[in-house]
Amino acid sequence: MMRTIVELQQQLAPDLLEVLKRRYRILQQVGQTEYIGRRALAGVLAMTERVLRAETDFLKAQGLLDIRQSGMQLSDSGRQLLDQLAPTMKELAGLTELEERIRSRYGLRKVVIVSGDSEASEHVKRELGRAGAQVLRGYMAPGDVVAVTGGTTMAHVAGQLSSQRPLADIRFVPARGGLGESVDYQANTIVSTMAKRTGAQYRLLHVPDHLGEEAYQSLMQEPNIREIVEVIRSARIVLHGIGDAMVMARRRKEAEPAVAAMRSEGALAEAFGFYFDRSGNVVHRMPTAGLRLEEIQTAEVVIAIAGGRGKGEAIAAVMRFGHDDVLITDEAAALEMLRTFEADADEV
Amino acid sequence: MMRTIVELQQQLAPDLLEVLKRRYRILQQVGQTEYIGRRALAGVLAMTERVLRAETDFLKAQGLLDIRQSGMQLSDSGRQLLDQLAPTMKELAGLTELEERIRSRYGLRKVVIVSGDSEASEHVKRELGRAGAQVLRGYMAPGDVVAVTGGTTMAHVAGQLSSQRPLADIRFVPARGGLGESVDYQANTIVSTMAKRTGAQYRLLHVPDHLGEEAYQSLMQEPNIREIVEVIRSARIVLHGIGDAMVMARRRKEAEPAVAAMRSEGALAEAFGFYFDRSGNVVHRMPTAGLRLEEIQTAEVVIAIAGGRGKGEAIAAVMRFGHDDVLITDEAAALEMLRTFEADADEV
């Protein structure tokens, strides 16, 4: 498989691509306007004045921008560069467009798409994690409680999360108890990794995820359990993965009748312990000593992160549930989501 | 003319390419070694430990490098990336190789080559200026006197030179007096621009460059002239352009007999007021109230900067003169220099 130069560069210098993208956006925007001023431009591009200024100073030094007292404009070589750069940048801009389409169709606040297919490439999975970590960092504010689920994707987020200054007033908590999985991918483990990497606080929930009603009730009588559960339920930010319903059911060792019932009800996706059909209806739930639907609905920022072509449909299902604010996914899954959307539209 | 992606990127983000290059160099070096430690690697690559560490940490996070207690090694995907990147990087590495060839053949301390032909493209000219400014910054030390000649190339260097912190204890001086040229390209103008852009001191030499012996002698009796000339002659760093002999002679309005004499002597190149034949012998000089040959020979750092295919031969001639330490040029001129070198080798 031949990878494009952009993908190669994304591996060797992902943050540099962001710079490239930003400068390109500036050139593009300036190109669309006759004369535009720094502050006006900063407004359009949603940058602060100073950052934009650093870039325009640079672009001016490169001779790509003419800056005069009446505003700025592309120079001849700037316009020329913009044209020549277009095909290369389409790859990046293409994702931006894809992001916007997914965003508006599923009514989300924000969508971030990394290029590639995380099923096919370990590197894309890491990229997904990086993007997730970056988004999460952007939303965290002092005093926040961040509830996090498990999974390999989330483990990647944890691995890419960092902070120079310790965020001592942020608490990470698991959204749910433990699954019978490798310890590396359990919510508890991930929570502790995230907290360590950012210098934040964390609380763990040492309770099996899969509980009968009775056991659940009696556990909830325990004061120390209650306390941490209350913290969890106060989460302002929820960061969760999305799984395939049947795979998750098996992993959770759901009873066979329940699995059969779910299947017949069209269970397709799983997220934070709930099972969804393709329309985003909850078809199965389990008593949990963690986040309930209420908290998902009331949490201020619900961030979903999942990728891989095979997960496209599942992601679409959960997005239709309608309580997510932000989605971080990969190109393959995003394209699959669009296809799903269009197929459904045709049916109607 | 279709430009390659590397060239496009060089316009939009030249410094980012340096980062790319650096990371590639690291991968390459690590790939050539079985296991290598951080400090050893820093030595080989001439980087400080900390900078290298930042990069290796990054490359590790990208999964391109395996770091263990016994040292570091390329990971599988690192090796793969290195292979896939090779053709793209050849463009940059090609210049590095070219630099080394020029460097060793002309016995220089350092050679920097920017890609392209500054005769053909304004952008390459600017790049040349940027490279020159960068090199100069690298050599400047507190207390230095920097002597600078005129010319359009040098004007570009001045335009790209900058310093965040004022370099108040550095003095810029013109290497010679004024030529009858546009004021923008005169040494005096350039000196003042450089000083302003770096917060340095400067002294000007208000004396015509083209002087008869008598006038020269009487001017040198002037105490204030003498003083600045002494400063000029104490320069530790000399930054000069290189011109075509005949073009410069005409610009300097040399007397016709002198021009004819020079021509018959094979004058090919001009630099800091001296004319050189193709072997680097001085075939003509003029009394100057500026740098003399002695100072060129004793100055600690003599930096030549000139580009353009048509100047290749002239640059080669001045390099053979043998008192330059550093050459900054462009790809077109460098290739021409190599051709010149080989043609001469054949003759012998």
Next chain:
DNA sequence: AGTACCGGGACATATTTAGTCCCGATTATG
């Protein structure tokens, strides 16, 4: 057992970046 080199921790300091406000000049507008 000793030595040399390994990665990683730590930390003071230098440098860069970012946010913000001000200013005089210029242009559009009434």
Next chain:
DNA sequence: CATAATCGGGACTAAATATGTCCCGGTACT
């Protein structure tokens, strides 16, 4: 012709980041 809005660029502080340097415990080879 006057006035308001907008322009680029200067200035300055606070915050973030990069850098040089040394130390440490572990490991591998001698």
